[in-house]
Amino acid sequence: MTDNRNMEWKTLKSEYIIRRPWLTARRDTVELPTGVVNDEYYVLEYPDxxxxxxxxxxxxxxxxxxxxxxxxxxxxxxxxxxxxxxxxxxxxxxxxxxxxxxxxxxxxxxxxxxxxxxxxxxxxxxxxxxxxxxxxxxxxxxxxxxxxxxxxxxxxxxxxxxxxxxxxxxxxxxxxxxxxxxxxxxxx
The missing domain is CATH 3.90.79.10 (Nucleoside Triphosphate Pyrophosphohydrolase)
Incomplete structure (x- = not known):
């Protein structure tokens, strides 16, 4: 059986580290539904x-x-x-x-x-x-x-x-x- 609870993270803060045509990276501070905060979550942004x-x-x-x-x-x-x-x-x-x-x-x-x-x-x-x-x-x-x-x-x-x-x-x-x-x- 599938658990339908909301698992979405809440973004508390977002900061770009680098913004170049072929490399865009940011560091997010996120809060999990459990209340745990991860202040160093890295995301790479690319075009499709x-x-x-x-x-x-x-x-x-x-x-x-x-x-x-x-x-x-x-x-x-x-x-x-x-x-x-x-x-x-x-x-x-x-x-x-x-x-x-x-x-x-x-x-x-x-x-x-x-x-x-x-x-x-x-x-x-x-x-x-x-x-x-x-x-x-x-x-x-x-x-x-x-x-x-x-x-x-x-x-x-x-x-x-x-x-x-x-x-x-x-x-x-x-x-x-x-x-x-x-x-x-x-x-x-």
Whole structure:
């Protein structure tokens, strides 16, 4: 049975530590329903994000390969990016796919919405599935982006997931969902 008691914390004080375009952090003083006060609770504020599982008409999946400095690794990932102020999530997803890979078109649907960490992050990620996408243009990258486009078969992507090669949890989750929905798991 579910307990329906109010578990919301009361914010007593909030102070910004840093406000930069890609990093905004604040320290909150919060009171729990039990009366306990935590005077040092940290929250990271980010804009909402998108990511895209893009599949070509012949069934290949569009990935990007790029260096991730925090891990010190070059990673294979699905397309992802920030939703710009005033932009709808689907619009951002279509824009990011075209900019990063040159692929566009096809049929789109939202696969799921996930949070990077609901304990400390304010944003959510809208995960899209785009099927039947085709190469229509070259990449249009920002100065700070160095991205290779890679096409993989479904079997190759599933093997990457099984080996743990896809490090970004916000990308692994929709990929696992995609494989579950399409009964593409080898163990079935």
């Amino acid at each position: 994000w998108i990511n895209v599982i893009a599949v070509t008409p012949d069934g290949r999946m569009v990935f990007v390969r790029q260096y991730r400095h925090a891990l010190g690794q070059t990673c294979f990932e699905i397309v992802a990016g920030v939703i710009e102020k005033g932009e709808e999530p689907l619009e951002a997803a279509r824009r990011e796919l075209l900019e990063e890979t040159g692929y566009s078109g096809g049929d789109w649907r939202e696969l799921m919405v996930v949070s990077p960490n609901p304990s400390t992050c304010t944003n959510i990620t809208h995960c899209y599935l785009a099927t039947g996408v085709e190469l229509v243009d070259g990449q249009h990258l920002d100065d700070t982006e160095d991205i290779d486009v890679c096409l993989f078969s479904r079997d190759e992507v599933l093997a990457m997931l099984e080996r743990g090669d896809i490090k970004q949890a916000l990308m692994a989750a929709p990929l696992w969902r995609y494989f579950a929905e399409n009964n593409l798991n080898r163990s079935i």
